[in-house]
Amino acid sequence: MFGDLMGNMEEKKEQLQETLAAMEMEELAGDGAVKIKFNGLREILDISLDLSKVDTSDAEELEDLLLVAFNNVQAKIAAAEEEENKKMLKDLLPPGLGGLGNMFG
Numbered sequence: 001m002f003g004d005l006m007g008n009m010e011e012k013k014e015q016l017q018e019t020l021a022a023m024e025m026e027e028l029a030g031d032g033a034v035k036i037k038f039n040g041l042r043e044i045l046d047i048s049l050d051l052s053k054v055d056t057s058d059a060e061e062l063e064d065l066l067l068v069a070f071n072n073v074q075a076k077i078a079a080a081e082e083e084e085n086k087k088m089l090k091d092l093l094p095p096g097l098g099g100l101g102n103m104f105g
Contacts, residue, residue, distance in 0.1 A: 012088045029069035036069045
């Protein structure tokens with residue numbers, strides 16, 4: 001029984017990684033001056049700058065916008081990963097455990 005559960009867990013973890021890799025999200029900062037596209041594995045896929053919305057002579061402003069965008073990216077990824085983990089745990093629970101599955105959302 002537990003062997004099947006452990007094998008199933010490995011399969012679910014692989015599925016989770018595939019799901020996260022397929023997720024694509026965007027984050028904007030500075031009213032669209034900075035746009036970052038990323039996936040659920042915390043990989044940055046693209047960064048674009050709208051130079052009409054940022055003073056390129058002000059490095060500190062651009063650095064601040066990048067920090068805001070990157071920090072927001074991390075929060076979005078963490079929330080998406082948490083939701084996917086809850087789904088995975090719920091799927092792993094054997095039938096007949098009553099309301100225990102509700103602990104995971």
